[in-house]
Amino acid sequence: MLKLIPLFPLLGFLVNGLWYALIQSRPGAKKAGSTVTGGLASLAILGSFIVSVKVFLQLRGMPEASRVIEETLFSWIQVGDLNVPMTLRVDVLSTLFTMVISGVGFLIHVYSIGYMSHDETPGKFFTYLNLFCFAMLMLVMGANLPILFLGWEGVGLCSYLLIGYWYTDDEKASAGKKAFIVNRIGDLGFLLGMFLIFTTFQTLDFVEIRAAFSNSPTGVLPAGVTFETLSAIGLLLFVGCMGKSAQIPLYVWLPDAMAGPTPVSALIHAATMVTSGIYLVARLNFLYSLAPTASVVVAGVGAFTAFMAATIAITQRDIKKVLAYSTVSQLGYMFLACGVGGYVAGVFHVITHAFFKALMFLGAGSVIHGMHEEQDIMKMGGLRSKMPQTFLVFLIGWLAISGLPPFSGFFSKDEILWLSFASMKGSKVLWAMGAMTAVMTAFYMSRLFFLTFMGKPRTHEAEHAHESPFVMTGPLWVLAILSAIGGFMGIPPVISEVFGAHDINWLAHWLNPVVPHHVELNPGTTHAMEWALMGLSVLGALVGIFVAKGLYRDLAKAESLKQKFAGVHNILTNKWYVDALYDAVIVRPLVNFSKFLWRGFDVLVIDGFVNGLGRLSAWTGNAARVMQTGSVQTYAIMALLGLLITVGYLVYGLA
Amino acid sequence: MTAINPIAFYLFAGVALAFSVMTVLRKNPVSSAFSLVMVFFSFAGIYAILGAHLIATLQVLVYAGAIMVLFVFVVMLLNSDSPSFDFRRTPALFRVAAGLVCAALFVLFVRVFKNSPPVLTPGAFTAEAVDAAGGNTRVISELMFSEYVLPFELTSVLLLAAIVGAVALAKRHSVAKPVSKKGVAHVAATR
Amino acid sequence: MSLPPVEPWVVLAFSAAIFFVGLFGLLVRRNLLIILMSIELMLNAVNLTYVTFSHQLSSMAGQMSVFFIITVAAAESAVGLGLVIALYRTLKTVDTDEITLLKD
Numbered sequence: 001m002l003k004l005i006p007l008f009p010l011l012g013f014l015v016n017g018l019w020y021a022l023i024q025s026r027p028g029a030k031k032a033g034s035t036v037t038g039g040l041a042s043l044a045i046l047g048s049f050i051v052s053v054k055v056f057l058q059l060r061g062m063p064e065a066s067r068v069i070e071e072t073l074f075s076w077i078q079v080g081d082l083n084v085p086m087t088l089r090v091d092v093l094s095t096l097f098t099m100v101i102s103g104v105g106f107l108i109h110v111y112s113i114g115y116m117s118h119d120e121t122p123g124k125f126f127t128y129l130n131l132f133c134f135a136m137l138m139l140v141m142g143a144n145l146p147i148l149f150l151g152w153e154g155v156g157l158c159s160y161l162l163i164g165y166w167y168t169d170d171e172k173a174s175a176g177k178k179a180f181i182v183n184r185i186g187d188l189g190f191l192l193g194m195f196l197i198f199t200t201f202q203t204l205d206f207v208e209i210r211a212a213f214s215n216s217p218t219g220v221l222p223a224g225v226t227f228e229t230l231s232a233i234g235l236l237l238f239v240g241c242m243g244k245s246a247q248i249p250l251y252v253w254l255p256d257a258m259a260g261p262t263p264v265s266a267l268i269h270a271a272t273m274v275t276s277g278i279y280l281v282a283r284l285n286f287l288y289s290l291a292p293t294a295s296v297v298v299a300g301v302g303a304f305t306a307f308m309a310a311t312i313a314i315t316q317r318d319i320k321k322v323l324a325y326s327t328v329s330q331l332g333y334m335f336l337a338c339g340v341g342g343y344v345a346g347v348f349h350v351i352t353h354a355f356f357k358a359l360m361f362l363g364a365g366s367v368i369h370g371m372h373e374e375q376d377i378m379k380m381g382g383l384r385s386k387m388p389q390t391f392l393v394f395l396i397g398w399l400a401i402s403g404l405p406p407f408s409g410f411f412s413k414d415e416i417l418w419l420s421f422a423s424m425k426g427s428k429v430l431w432a433m434g435a436m437t438a439v440m441t442a443f444y445m446s447r448l449f450f451l452t453f454m455g456k457p458r459t460h461e462a463e464h465a466h467e468s469p470f471v472m473t474g475p476l477w478v479l480a481i482l483s484a485i486g487g488f489m490g491i492p493p494v495i496s497e498v499f500g501a502h503d504i505n506w507l508a509h510w511l512n513p514v515v516p517h518h519v520e521l522n523p524g525t526t527h528a529m530e531w532a533l534m535g536l537s538v539l540g541a542l543v544g545i546f547v548a549k550g551l552y553r554d555l556a557k558a559e560s561l562k563q564k565f566a567g568v569h570n571i572l573t574n575k576w577y578v579d580a581l582y583d584a585v586i587v588r589p590l591v592n593f594s595k596f597l598w599r600g601f602d603v604l605v606i607d608g609f610v611n612g613l614g615r616l617s618a619w620t621g622n623a624a625r626v627m628q629t630g631s632v633q634t635y636a637i638m639a640l641l642g643l644l645i646t647v648g649y650l651v652y653g654l655a
Numbered sequence: 656m657t658a659i660n661p662i663a664f665y666l667f668a669g670v671a672l673a674f675s676v677m678t679v680l681r682k683n684p685v686s687s688a689f690s691l692v693m694v695f696f697s698f699a700g701i702y703a704i705l706g707a708h709l710i711a712t713l714q715v716l717v718y719a720g721a722i723m724v725l726f727v728f729v730v731m732l733l734n735s736d737s738p739s740f741d742f743r744r745t746p747a748l749f750r751v752a753a754g755l756v757c758a759a760l761f762v763l764f765v766r767v768f769k770n771s772p773p774v775l776t777p778g779a780f781t782a783e784a785v786d787a788a789g790g791n792t793r794v795i796s797e798l799m800f801s802e803y804v805l806p807f808e809l810t811s812v813l814l815l816a817a818i819v820g821a822v823a824l825a826k827r828h829s830v831a832k833p834v835s836k837k838g839v840a841h842v843a844a845t846r
Numbered sequence: 847m848s849l850p851p852v853e854p855w856v857v858l859a860f861s862a863a864i865f866f867v868g869l870f871g872l873l874v875r876r877n878l879l880i881i882l883m884s885i886e887l888m889l890n891a892v893n894l895t896y897v898t899f900s901h902q903l904s905s906m907a908g909q910m911s912v913f914f915i916i917t918v919a920a921a922e923s924a925v926g927l928g929l930v931i932a933l934y935r936t937l938k939t940v941d942t943d944e945i946t947l948l949k950d
Contacts, residue, residue, distance in 0.1 A: 631942060631943065633872070633942060636873060637753055640757075640760070640869070640873075643760065644756055644760055644763075647760065648759075648763060651763050651766060657901075658851035658852075659851055659852040659854075659857065659901075660851075660852075661849035661851060664852045665852075671860075671864060672863060675864050675868065676867055678871065678880075678884070679870060679871030679874075679887070680871075684879050684880060687879075687880055688883065691883050691886065691887070694864075694887065698893070701857070701894060702894075702897055705897050705898060706901055707897045707901070707909050707912070709913075710893075710897060710909055710916075714893075714916070717919075718890070718916070718919075722886065722919070725923060726879070726882070726923070726927070729879065729927045729931065730879055732931070733931075733934055733940060745874050745876060749873075749874070753874050754870060756873075757869050757870045757873070758866070760869075761862055761866045764862040764866075765855075768855040768858040768859055769859070773902060773903060777904045778906070778907075779904065780904050780905055780906045782904075784904075794906060795906065795910065798906055799910070810914060810917045810918075813918065813921055814917065814920075814921055816921075817922075817925050818924070820924075821925050821928040822928075823928075824925065824928035824929055824931070824932045825931050
């Protein structure tokens with residue numbers, strides 16, 4: 001049954017793709033509308049969502065320790081010691097991911113039917129989208145690293161195709177290329193980490209790698225494996241995660257990736273693909289928890305990314321760019337959680353983030369749709385009355401991401417903040433960065449919200465904005481409900497105790513067989529501290545919201561503040577000059593070096609060599625032409641000279 | 656292996672060597688041809704000394720007879736006895752080079768022949784055995800129709816091909832396709 | 847006068863001598879007919895080595911080979927002379943200095 005989950009999107013991809021490639025793409029052929037192609041694609045995803053839920057229910061019916069379903073399709077690679085079967089495995093962790101991917105994916109597919117209704121090639125769009133879902137499902141269902149890598153590369157390819165979907169626009173095509181190239185750097189790390197895992201454990205299967213730990217003679221490390229090796233593996237794989245999940249220093253592609261259609265931003269660059277790095281770390285949590293260096297790096301990079309991306313998001317004017325930096329920031333949170341040992345918290349945030357960020361992206365898409373492709377929030381305003389449905393769902397998303405109880409973002413974010421403070425691996429610095437990020441998140445999201453929906457319309461388009469059709473608002477409502485209540489799957493014990501219940505953190509118990517929820521806490525941490533921190537973060541969120549409200553209700557105030565802090569504002573508008581820095585330090589030297597290679601090496605050496613060869617043969621040909629008398633006897637005497645040399649060598653040389 | 660009679664061998668060998676040099680160096684193709692005849696006869700003698708009686712006979716019949724007649728016939732037919740055919744006309748450097756290459760190769764060959772003992776084990780057809788079996792001709796004939804019957808038959812095909820080829824080559828090609836019976840008759844008449 | 851019996855290698859050396867005389871003729875003469883005669887000389891020299899080996903090794907294979915070579919030689923001279931005649935008819939010469947079709 002497992003194979004049905006990726007099979008449906010694959011079929012959808014094949015049907016839509018062949019239909020498009022063979023029939024619709026012909027010159028003069030009639031293009032199929034988004035209703036038919038999108039309906040087909042949505043049905044495919046719906047199919048895999050239903051199967052995913054069935055698998056989930058089946059897993060729930062099993063005893064806790066043995067909640068694994070495995071299916072081997074065929075033997076994929078078999079070389080020497082390396083044996084990679086095409087095995088799908090769904091356990092407690094991946095079943096959550098398959099449901100999120102296919103569930104959110106389905107909603108976004110449905111939404112796309114409306115969003116892409118004016119597009120010229122919806123067939124192509126839905127083909128890519130289905131292929132993406134197939135690859136993403138393979139990524140989370142693969143039983144070993146190569147299958148995961150297959151999906152990893154597949155989603156990267158689809159990401160590239162969909163970012164550059166409107167490839168006639170040069171800027172969008174370059175954005176696609178940028179995403180692809182930056183991801184390549186990360187993939188190198190992933191591959192090296194995979195190789196190191198194979199040489200260390202002689203297997204690439206997750207369960208077998210894990211068994212090496214539990215069967216180890218010392219009780220901690222498998223025989224012949226050192227902490228240094230584990231750290232190296234962890235760091236190399238994390239380089240891959242940096243690329244895919246947009247962490248410093250490889251995050252630069254994600255903001256540019258907003259060049260793609262908005263549903264793509266929602267599905268790939270917010271809800272699913274970018275979280276595959278967290279999936280990988282959570283999947284290998286047993287390895288990371290024994291690799292302290294790697295964990296410190298993961299937590300540090302995560303916290304720093306969260307902080308920096310949030311600062312950039314404050315000044316962005318493009319509604320999608322704000323959300324993109326917000327995504328980078330939230331991904332940083334997830335890695336911060338994994339780095340301090342809170343893998344469950346990381347996965348929890350992946351799920352809630354998938355809900356509210358997909359909601360916000362789709363809401364933004366709805367706004368952009370209603371505003372006739374206008375993305376600048378400065379040109380919006382007052383959309384509350386024009387787009388009431390979008391306003392309501394966006395409100396829920398805004399509250400969720402700001403971290404106000406009882407919306408989903410509150411629970412997951414608070415757990416991360418608490419663990420970054422209280423965990424043995426955590427520290428006050430990490431917590432401070434996380435908390436500041438939380439305040440900033442509330443601030444820039446409120447800014448976005450107020451500038452877009454409140455106040456008075458600032459442009460003609462904003463006055464005449466129209467509400468999106470039901471096919472778009474429907475999925476928004478589903479996501480809004482999920483964003484509102486999704487947090488209840490992971491209620492921390494400290495809250496449930498108040499209500500007299502024992503421990504109703506469902507997610508932590510569910511994941512326990514694969515991702516242990518127990519985190520080693522600092523001695524001396526108390527419930528009081530947890531409550532205090534919780535209150536502090538809610539307070540911070542409220543401060544962020546009210547500051548934003550005060551500033552952006554009247555734009556003049558914001559403008560004067562901007563004048564006052566022009567220097568800081570400049571740095572933030574220019575994204576800390578990271579792109580400029582990369583351009584100066586990496587891109588331009590590389591281009592110059594390539595030019596040097598082209599002019600110096602290619603033209604002079606290679607071309608010179610090749611042309612020289614040509615000239616040499618022309619010259620020898622001219623020289624040898626004298627010998628070509630046409631007289632057979634001259635040829636014969638030359639042949640005989642050769643014979644003389646050969647026979648002379650045979651007689652004297654060999655003797 | 657019976658001993659080779661030295662007097663008869665050196666006699667025939669001397670004649671053959673002298674006339675072969677003449678064949679190569681004589682200006683007149685007709686005298687070259689007649690020198691070649693002498694070489695062929697001497698070779699027949701050497702074959703006989705070596706006990707290859709049938710080959711000796713065939714040498715006289717085929718080479719000294721048939722092939723030589725053919726040569727002399729063609730020489731007469733072309734009648735191209737001109738001074739330009741003198742080998743001295745070729746460049747001196749070329750002649751010296753050819754001579755040196757041939758001499759050097761000859762030295763190498765002789766060295767090999769002299770210093771390398773035969774590696775094959777002797778066969779059953781000693782002179783006594785051949786005599787007992789009824790003589791050289793009989794032995795060869797029996798072999799020809801038993802062990803070598805397939806190459807022998809193939810040879811006849813080869814000869815047939817050669818006949819066809821020779822006729823096709825020597826045939827005068829009509830300049831244009833015969834367009835009428837008259838044209839065909841005209842070509843036939845000019846032959 | 848009593849000479850020692852002739853060693854087989856002497857016969858072989860003699861046939862090599864005839865062979866290279868023929869080769870020399872092949873290289874330096876410009877008359878196609880003489881060139882064909884030189885080739886006949888070389889063929890005969892090879893025949894003699896066959897017969898010598900046949901004698902030396904008490905084997906009939908050598909003589910059988912010679913038999914076939916003679917047949918092929920007959921065919922060869924028939925075709926070769928036919929070629930000479932055809933060539934003469936086309937180019938009005940049998941001088942190899944003037945037959946340099948390979949160059950043109």
